[in-house]
Amino acid sequence: IMYISMTGIKVKGFFGMLKFMRYTIPSFAAARKANGNLFCDSKKINKYYHTLTAWENKNKMMDYLRGKHHALAMKNFKSIGTGSVYGYEDDLMPSWEDAIKKWKQNFKEI
Numbered sequence: 038i039m040y041i042s043m044t045g046i047k048v049k050g051f052f053g054m055l056k057f058m059r060y061t062i063p064s065f066a067a068a069r070k071a072n073g074n075l076f077c078d079s080k081k082i083n084k085y086y087h088t089l090t091a092w093e094n095k096n097k098m099m100d101y102l103r104g105k106h107h108a109l110a111m112k113n114f115k116s117i118g119t120g121s122v123y124g125y126e127d128d129l130m131p132s133w134e135d136a137i138k139k140w141k142q143n144f145k146e147i
Contacts, residue, residue, distance in 0.1 A: 038126050039075060040095040043140040045085035046120035056117045057086070060110040067106040073097025076130055082137060085120065089136050095126070114147070121145055 048057045068090055069077045076091035092098040101107060110117075123143040131139070 038094075038128055039130070040092040040098050040124060041127050041131060041136070042088070042090045042092070042098055042122065042124040043136045044088045044120065044122045045082075045140055045144075046114075046118045047084050048086065048118040049116075053117050056113050060106075060113050060117065061086070064106040064110040067104055068101055071097070071101040071104070073100070078133075080133060082133075087137070087140070089131075089133060091130050095124070098124070119146055121147060 046057070046061075048054050065077070065079060065088060068074055068088070073093040074090060074097070075093060076089070078090075079086065079088045081087070090098070092101075114120075121140065121144045123140045123145075125139070
């Protein structure tokens, strides 16, 4: 069983986009290299920038979340935009279509 995490952020304006690039690009690169990461991809769908990651387990994902790159991105989240995160355990890696569907069904804005 792996842990699947799906995020989506709608960037607020020009300065939000600058901060998005400054903080989320290093955070995404760190996720790709993180211990326990099995899959890491991103896509823009409608007005949301999404990440889809799969981890060996939730603890490995939590270790990454506590890392400096992700912590900086989260610290600046409200000045970047609005969005939602959804995570769950599964035996199979979802398609992008399935992941987006689950994300929309469980959307809770942060």
